[in-house]
Amino acid sequence: MKHRKIAFIALLVFVFSSYTSSFLWAGEAANLLMTTVDKGLAVLKDPALKGNDKIQERRQKLWEEISFIFHFEEMAKRSLGVYWKDRSAEEKKGFVELFTEILKESYVGKTDTYSGEKVALVSDKMDGKYACVQTKLVTNKGTDVSVEYRMLNNQGDWKIYDVIIEGVSLVNNYRSQFNSILTKSSYADLVVRIKEKSNN
Amino acid sequence: MRTSAVLKCVVLTFAFLFWACFGEGTFPAAWGDSVAVERDVVPSDEDVSGKAVEKEATSVGVVIDAAFGKEPSPISSNSPNGESEDGGGVADKAVTETPLEGENTGKVGMVVASSAASEQSLAVEGKASSAAGDKQAVAGVAASEGSNNGEEPTFGDTESPPVKDSLPSFNRTMYNVNDKIYYYGLKPAYKGYNFIVPEKARVSVRNFFTNLKMPVRFFNCLFQAKFATAGIEMSRFLINSTIGLAGFFDPAKSQFNMEMHDADFGHKVSSGTYINWPIIGPSTVRDTVGYVGDLALNPTTWVSFFFLTPIESIGRGAYETVNDTSIDKGATYESITVGAVDPYVALQDAYVQNRNKKIKE
Numbered sequence: 202m203k204h205r206k207i208a209f210i211a212l213l214v215f216v217f218s219s220y221t222s223s224f225l226w227a228g229e230a231a232n233l234l235m236t237t238v239d240k241g242l243a244v245l246k247d248p249a250l251k252g253n254d255k256i257q258e259r260r261q262k263l264w265e266e267i268s269f270i271f272h273f274e275e276m277a278k279r280s281l282g283v284y285w286k287d288r289s290a291e292e293k294k295g296f297v298e299l300f301t302e303i304l305k306e307s308y309v310g311k312t313d314t315y316s317g318e319k320v321a322l323v324s325d326k327m328d329g330k331y332a333c334v335q336t337k338l339v340t341n342k343g344t345d346v347s348v349e350y351r352m353l354n355n356q357g358d359w360k361i362y363d364v365i366i367e368g369v370s371l372v373n374n375y376r377s378q379f380n381s382i383l384t385k386s387s388y389a390d391l392v393v394r395i396k397e398k399s400n401n
Numbered sequence: 402m403r404t405s406a407v408l409k410c411v412v413l414t415f416a417f418l419f420w421a422c423f424g425e426g427t428f429p430a431a432w433g434d435s436v437a438v439e440r441d442v443v444p445s446d447e448d449v450s451g452k453a454v455e456k457e458a459t460s461v462g463v464v465i466d467a468a469f470g471k472e473p474s475p476i477s478s479n480s481p482n483g484e485s486e487d488g489g490g491v492a493d494k495a496v497t498e499t500p501l502e503g504e505n506t507g508k509v510g511m512v513v514a515s516s517a518a519s520e521q522s523l524a525v526e527g528k529a530s531s532a533a534g535d536k537q538a539v540a541g542v543a544a545s546e547g548s549n550n551g552e553e554p555t556f557g558d559t560e561s562p563p564v565k566d567s568l569p570s571f572n573r574t575m576y577n578v579n580d581k582i583y584y585y586g587l588k589p590a591y592k593g594y595n596f597i598v599p600e601k602a603r604v605s606v607r608n609f610f611t612n613l614k615m616p617v618r619f620f621n622c623l624f625q626a627k628f629a630t631a632g633i634e635m636s637r638f639l640i641n642s643t644i645g646l647a648g649f650f651d652p653a654k655s656q657f658n659m660e661m662h663d664a665d666f667g668h669k670v671s672s673g674t675y676i677n678w679p680i681i682g683p684s685t686v687r688d689t690v691g692y693v694g695d696l697a698l699n700p701t702t703w704v705s706f707f708f709l710t711p712i713e714s715i716g717r718g719a720y721e722t723v724n725d726t727s728i729d730k731g732a733t734y735e736s737i738t739v740g741a742v743d744p745y746v747a748l749q750d751a752y753v754q755n756r757n758k759k760i761k762e
Contacts, residue, residue, distance in 0.1 A: 303740065303742070306740055307736075307739075307740025307741075310736075310739070310740060311736050314732060340729075342600070342604050342728055342729060343604050343607075343608065343651055343654065343655075344729065367755055367758065368754050368755045368757060368758020368759070369737075369750075369751045369754040369755050369758075370754060373750065373754060374737075374741075374747055374750050374751055374754070375742070377563075377564070377746050377747070377749070377750035378741060378742045378743040378746045378747055378750070379742070380563070381743060381746045382742070382743060391742075394742055394743075395742055398740075398741075398742050
């Protein structure tokens with residue numbers, strides 16, 4: 202009975218995936234992304250790294266596995282928006298480092314509550330040097346969370362420049378915050394506030 | 402006494418129906434777009450295959466790796482449903498076109514600015530276009546919603562127009578009040594509740610309330626002329642109320658792959674200013690009107706109105722809130738605000754972006 206069900210589902214997968222060629226012939230961006238996601242999930246599932254006392258170790262390991270796929274400079278640039286071009290080369294470099302730090306904290310911190318969620322590829326699109334990979338996080342709470350990755354071909358390597366969770370773009374969210382601070386006060390002030398945040 | 406209450410409800414419902422049909426988001430206006438929207442709303446093949454991956458109980462990675470064994474083909478050929486406003490083309494155009502095109506919106510300008518800066522090899526052209534791009538970007542931001550109406554979801558950039566916030570001091574105060582309510586009231590309550598009630602039961606309670614609120618989604622789908630979606634909602638209700646044991650389980654999703662469509666009242670109307678309500682949290686003028694309209698369609702409101710004392714209704718509402726928060730709302734709230742440099746703005750922006758996505762669906 203169970204075998205029959207599995208065979209039936211496998212058939213369904215085959216039929217539907219031949220319809221949606223994006224599933225069978227996912228582009229290289231999606232391929233890279235899903236391999237990286239799997240590596241990340243492997244870290245989260247690793248029994249040796251489970252538990253609250255191993256949080257730092259697990260976060261560090263996860264970061265080593267996945268950080269290469271993010272285009273931090275691009276993300277920092279986009280999150281600063283129109284204010285980016287007024288920065289000196291040194292300020293830009295410093296800001297990218299700061300941004301990497303807060304991103305690491307917020308992105309990796311979100312995985313602390315991981316409880317067996319799965320990641321499924323929904324679709325991907327590529328256009329020139331841009332790609333958009335749609336995935337979903339299948340939770341065991343009866344809800345799916347849509348997670349979309351925007352990727353950019355950076356000299357042959359596909360890198361993420363934005364993550365959009367349930368329609369909320371990470372870069373946009375930071376840009377709103379930075380804009381709201383920068384319209385009222387200076388860039389130096391923004392740096393102070395970000396540093397305060399990452400020290401907490 | 403009772404008759405006047407019934408009369409009140411009837412009047413309220415009619416007022417609500419009237420607003421729905423002849424208000425700002427008029428019925429015929431909704432008609433045109435909804436045909437295009439509907440196609441996305443019906444669960445696509447991709448959704449189903451995604452589901453199947455999950456149900457197969459094998460590691461997702463294995464399936465996906467197997468799928469990736471095939472050679473990648475040019476993806477641009479398979480954009481689903483012939484979506485014309487795919488956006489990818491826009492971003493691409495922004496990179497290749499000369500910066501002299503005056504019609505480029507600020508948004509596209511931003512793409513030019515950022516992508517040009519990353520291409521060192523095209524130094525001269527890059528510099529020229531980045532300067533022009535930034536100038537346009539400034540104009541774009543200043544002109545706010547005028548230039549980009551969110552019609553084209555670009556690959557290149559995902560900038561949304563700035564949020565209109567006419568009550569910043571009230572909203573900020575309310576943000577702080579709600580934050581305190583969350584950390585000192587709601588969170589301890591749901592932590593205790595979590596300790597007593599297992600997650601499966603909590604999800605069932607949520608399913609029960611969700612199923613009960615079917616009329617809200619059903620009628621809103623009808624008002625927006627999304628008939629296929631309304632049909633799905635009705636089928637979901639029938640399945641879940643019977644096989645799903647009065648809605649405590651969700652076989653319509655797990656067995657029949659029918660996704661819930663969270664239609665509500667705040668569609669097709671401009672959003673108005675952002676308002677952060679006490680307890681209820683982020684909203685806009687439009688969504689507040691919608692919230693009140695949805696309350697009128699919500700059977701739990703009617704139950705509270707006729708059969709419960711005020712204290713009991715508050716208790717019921719509080720219970721539902723605690724239950725929802727215990728499942729994922731609490732985690733969502735924390736994940737938005739904890740990592741943020743300015744949590745108030747982060748929550749506001751997340752609310753508006755998420756609303757825009759739901760409305761587009």
